[in-house]
Amino acid sequence: MKIRAAHPADAGDIAALWNAMIRDTDATFTTQEKTIKGISAMIAERQGAFWVVEAGGVNGFVTYGPFRNGPGYAATVEHTIILGQQAQGRGAGRGLMRQAIAGARAQGHHVMVAAISGANPGAVAFHGKLGFTTVGQMPQVGRKGGKWLDLILMQKIISGP
Numbered sequence: 001m002k003i004r005a006a007h008p009a010d011a012g013d014i015a016a017l018w019n020a021m022i023r024d025t026d027a028t029f030t031t032q033e034k035t036i037k038g039i040s041a042m043i044a045e046r047q048g049a050f051w052v053v054e055a056g057g058v059n060g061f062v063t064y065g066p067f068r069n070g071p072g073y074a075a076t077v078e079h080t081i082i083l084g085q086q087a088q089g090r091g092a093g094r095g096l097m098r099q100a101i102a103g104a105r106a107q108g109h110h111v112m113v114a115a116i117s118g119a120n121p122g123a124v125a126f127h128g129k130l131g132f133t134t135v136g137q138m139p140q141v142g143r144k145g146g147k148w149l150d151l152i153l154m155q156k157i158i159s160g161p
Contacts, residue, residue, distance in 0.1 A: 001087065003095050006050040006061060011039040013058035017082050026119035026149055029142035048107060049077075051099050059087035062096040064104055067113050075110040097130055105158045112158050117142065118150030132156045 006014065019033040042063065043050050050063040060083035067076040079100055083093050104112055114132055116123045124134070132154040140148035 001053055001055040001059075001090060001092050001095070003051055003053050003092075003099050005048075006043045006052045006063070008040040008043050010052050010058050010061075011036045011043065014039050014043075014052070014061050017058075017061065017084055021082055026144055026147065027117050027123065029117065029144050029149060029151075031144060048103055049100070051096055051103075053083070053087055053092040053096055055087055055090070055092070059084040060092050060096060062100045064100055064112065067111075075108065076113060077104050077109050077111070078113040078115060093126060094130065101156070101158050108159075110157065110159045112156050114154040116152045116154060118152055119147075124152055124154070127154045127156075130156070 015034050015036050018039070021027055022030055022033050042065075046063055046065060049065065051061065052058045053060040060081070062079060062081040064077040064079035067073050067078045079097075081093060081096055081100070083096075087093070101112060112132075114123070114127050116127065118137070128134075133156070134152060135155050136153040138151040138153070141151050142149035
């Protein structure tokens with residue numbers, strides 16, 4: 001497996017991974033699928049903040065962006081990580097997260113946030129193993145497929161004061 005910076009040419013593979021999660025799971029509350037054009041633009045906007053893992057093709061990615069608007073939140077980022085079946089259980093997720101944390105730290109960010117669906121306990125466990133701590137749970141703030149879903153907020157301080 002190889003971790004590298006995402007390129008616009010990866011947008012189709014990234015869209016396939018992201019849209020499968022949107023369509024087939026409650027791991028995200030959105031129902032609006034990503035477009036190749038939109039992902040290409042995101043890759044261009046997020047230079048140094050978007051990576052893929054290759055193992056016979058793109059099998060996962062991580063990216064981060066602003067947590068909230070406004071200058072007071074400038075040092076805090078929220079990330080998205082998605083792995084295809086072929087990459088799961090092989091260290092790809094840990095490798096992608098190490099890369100994202102190092103990249104965010106190098107860009108001067110202080111905190112990384114994970115906003116995780118309560119329907120995705122595996123993601124909570126994964127982030128816990130990486131040193132993220134649960135800082136809040138918001139019951140029934142999401143709705144998808146006729147179900148109310150909880151949002152679990154986890155964070156990791158990634159740089160010194």
